[in-house]
Every structure is written in C-alpha cells, then in structure tokens.
Amino acid sequence: MSTPSKTTHRKRRTLLASLFTAASLLFTGAVAADTTVRIGFQKSSTLITLLRSQGTLEQVLGEQGVKVSWHEFPSGLPLLEALNVGNVDFSADVADTVPVFAQAAGARLVYVAQEAPSPTAxxxxxxxxxxxxxxxxxxxxxxxxxxxxxxxxxxxxxxxxxxxxxxxxxxxxxxxxxxxxxxxxxxxxxxxxxxxxxxxxxxxxxxxxxxxGSDGLADYQRYYLSSVSFAQQHPDIVATIFEELRKSGEWLRANPREAADILGPLWGGLDPEIVEVANRKRSYEVRLVQRDSLAEQQRIADTFHAEGLLPVKVDANDVDIWAP
CATH class of the missing domain: 3.40.190.10 (Periplasmic binding protein-like II)
Structure with a gap:
C-alpha cells in the first residue's frame, strides 16, 4: 500500500482548515443572529426617542440579525450605573456631568459620541x-x-x-x-x-x-456611551447606532415641527409648539468624541471635587473613546 505524499497531507490540512473556518463562520453568524442590544434612555433622550418611535434601529439592526430592547431611567446617573454593571449595553445621551460621577464611582465606560454645546438648553x-x-x-x-x-x-x-x-x-x-x-x-x-x-x-x-449656561458658565454637551465589553465585542453595532443618531439629528434640524409632532405625545402630551421651541435650544449635532474636547469634562470634575461633592479627584482623560 502506498504512503500518502507530503503534498496530499498538505491538501488534507488545507481542506480541514477551510471546513473549520466555514463552520466557525456559520457558528458566529448564529450567535450574531441572537444578539440583542439593550439601550437605556431617559424621557428627554430626544434622538433615541425619535429612533425608537420610528422603529429605525429595529429595522437597520434587524438586517444585521440584531434585536433591540429599550429600558427607561429617571435620570442619567442610574442609567450609567446600569451600563457599568452590565444591565444595559448602550446609553442614550446624558449630561456631561454624569460620566464624571460614574468615573468617580469606578465605572469603566466608553465615550461613543457627543452633541455639540447647547448652553441655553x-x-x-x-x-x-x-x-x-x-x-x-x-x-x-x-x-x-x-x-x-x-x-x-x-x-x-x-x-x-x-x-x-x-x-x-x-x-x-x-x-x-x-x-x-x-x-x-x-x-x-x-x-x-x-x-x-x-x-x-x-x-x-x-x-x-x-x-x-451662556457666557461660558456651562457648555452643556451631552454624551452617548457604551459598556467596554459591548464596544469591544460589537463595534459594528455601535457604528450603526452612531450613524443613525447622526442622521436623526440632521433630520430633526431639517424638520423641527414634524419632530415636535412625534415627540409631544411621547413627552406627556406636550404641546408641539413647546417641543419645537425647546428643541431649538439643543444643537443635536452628533459627532465623534475627540480627546482634546474633554477639557470641559475636566473642569466639571475639578469643580465638583472642590465643592466636596465628588469624593475623589477624576482624570477626565482616563477614559476609553470609541472610533469607527
């Protein structure tokens, strides 16, 4: 009986490797199909509320085999606490102060995006x-x-x-x-x-x-964040959410009254005229977070610490920043 040649062995190893890779891809696809992104939000989370009401994320992420679940919080701090302990994966916008308090409590979170300053909001x-x-x-x-x-x-x-x-x-x-x-x-x-x-x-x-907040008192930038593990494991999902938030902000600025008609009933039956006026005070310009843009975060941290309201000093630059 003849002995298989080295070339034959190599072909078999290549075939087995290919089969293994194919099986791995099929398995990965099955896992991705069962993925759910848990999004935390507040009643005042405008852009996330628009995306939720219009079913945009369910549609876009659904095409990637990803489901969406929604979790409402009364304010930003409990929302980021839930993000830190793994009860939600992605946080709708919170005020610039909230991540600073989360940092002081030892939370490790990822800055995904920020809205440009809205000092009169x-x-x-x-x-x-x-x-x-x-x-x-x-x-x-x-x-x-x-x-x-x-x-x-x-x-x-x-x-x-x-x-x-x-x-x-x-x-x-x-x-x-x-x-x-x-x-x-x-x-x-x-x-x-x-x-x-x-x-x-x-x-x-x-x-x-x-x-x-005018005259330099408070820029009032709002931030979107993710848990470290979710951002690392699902960068494609984070990228999709970022892009839809950016487009939602553009749509609101171009269609202020239509947006107000959608948001009014969701905000306790607020008159759309009130909602439209309120929205004009927010920039809704969603953009990537740059390291040098965290200077205000450092001022916030130093101010709260000086007043004895933050128990420890916080380095606002000691954070993870997501990039596509």
Whole structure:
C-alpha cells in the first residue's frame, strides 16, 4: 500500500482548515443572529426617542440579525450605573456631568459620541414674584436640582459667579418631574432644569430666568456611551447606532415641527409648539468624541471635587473613546 505524499497531507490540512473556518463562520453568524442590544434612555433622550418611535434601529439592526430592547431611567446617573454593571449595553445621551460621577464611582465606560454645546438648553428659574432678582439672592434659599445632572454643574458655576458656594444654598435633589412639582407648589425657591422641561415651565408657569449656561458658565454637551465589553465585542453595532443618531439629528434640524409632532405625545402630551421651541435650544449635532474636547469634562470634575461633592479627584482623560 502506498504512503500518502507530503503534498496530499498538505491538501488534507488545507481542506480541514477551510471546513473549520466555514463552520466557525456559520457558528458566529448564529450567535450574531441572537444578539440583542439593550439601550437605556431617559424621557428627554430626544434622538433615541425619535429612533425608537420610528422603529429605525429595529429595522437597520434587524438586517444585521440584531434585536433591540429599550429600558427607561429617571435620570442619567442610574442609567450609567446600569451600563457599568452590565444591565444595559448602550446609553442614550446624558449630561456631561454624569460620566464624571460614574468615573468617580469606578465605572469603566466608553465615550461613543457627543452633541455639540447647547448652553441655553438649561437654566435656573425662580417665581416671578419671589423677590429673587439676581444670583446672589439665592443665598440660604431652597433650590431643586437633579444630582449629577448638567444643571447641577450650571448651578455651581452660577453661584461661583455670584460669589457664593454650593454650601450657601439648601439643595433639594429631585428628578425633573419632582422638581417641577416642588417648584409649582412653592416648596422650593428656585429650580435648575433642562429642556424640554424648561420651556414647558416657561410657557405654563411664567418663571423668571436667573441664568442659563451662556457666557461660558456651562457648555452643556451631552454624551452617548457604551459598556467596554459591548464596544469591544460589537463595534459594528455601535457604528450603526452612531450613524443613525447622526442622521436623526440632521433630520430633526431639517424638520423641527414634524419632530415636535412625534415627540409631544411621547413627552406627556406636550404641546408641539413647546417641543419645537425647546428643541431649538439643543444643537443635536452628533459627532465623534475627540480627546482634546474633554477639557470641559475636566473642569466639571475639578469643580465638583472642590465643592466636596465628588469624593475623589477624576482624570477626565482616563477614559476609553470609541472610533469607527
């Protein structure tokens, strides 16, 4: 009996390798087909809300064999906590302050995208008849603010501008819905909040605006994030979500009233006119995160730490940044 030649052995090894590779690809495809991306969002997550209502991500990701599940959170901090412990995979936009607090708590997250600054999309308001006419009048007053939100940073910066510290006021840490109720019932003297809650209050309660983020007080950039493991394992899914967010922002800017008609009912039956005005204060320009654009993040971290509200110093550059 003849012995197989070396050439025959090589051909067999090549064939086995090819069969193994084919089997691996089939197996990988089966796993990908069962993949679900869990997206966390807040009621004010405009672009994600539009994509969700229009079924855009289900359609586009569905073509890749990926399913989508949605998880709503009352504010940004619990959303990023869920992202850090693996309960969701991708976070809709959160205020620039929120990742800083997550970093201080030891979270390892990936910056995927940011919205360009929107400094007028948050403000400090008081009742028109309160007698509070300037920022320095807030000394000793009760102020409703959402902890770790962008409005929290705006409040600190505004107090600093008036020669006050955070210790000079009496903060009430409340979600936007609870903050509105407390303000409307005059259980607090001032309220710091963002859009669309701000314009809604302006139209319905006629408050006085003490300050917004203009004049360099607070840029108010919102960030989209992913867990480290998900970004590493599914870069194609992250890329798809990024692109759809970018296109959604472009569509909203080109179709403000149509977007308002969609969002109004989803935001507790808000008048579309209120929604349209609110949206004009946000940039909705979704872009990649550049390392040098984190300078404001460092200022936020240093400010909170100086006020004793952040337990440890945070290096805002010590983060992972996604790139396509």
């Amino acid at each position: 948050q403000a400090i308001v008081v009742h028109s008849d309160s007698g509070i006419d300037q920022l320095s009048d807030l000394k000793g007053k009760r102020v409703a603010v959402t902890k770790a939100a962008g409005s929290h940073y705006l409040l600190i910066q505004a107090l600093k501008k008036a020669g006050l510290s955070f210790a000079d006021i009496r903060p009430s840490y409340l979600t936007p819905a609870d903050g509105r109720a407390a303000f409307e019932n005059r259980n607090v003297d001032a309220w710091v909040v963002w859009e669309p809650f701000l314009t809604s209050a302006q139209r319905q309660l006629n408050p006085q605006v003490l300050a917004d």
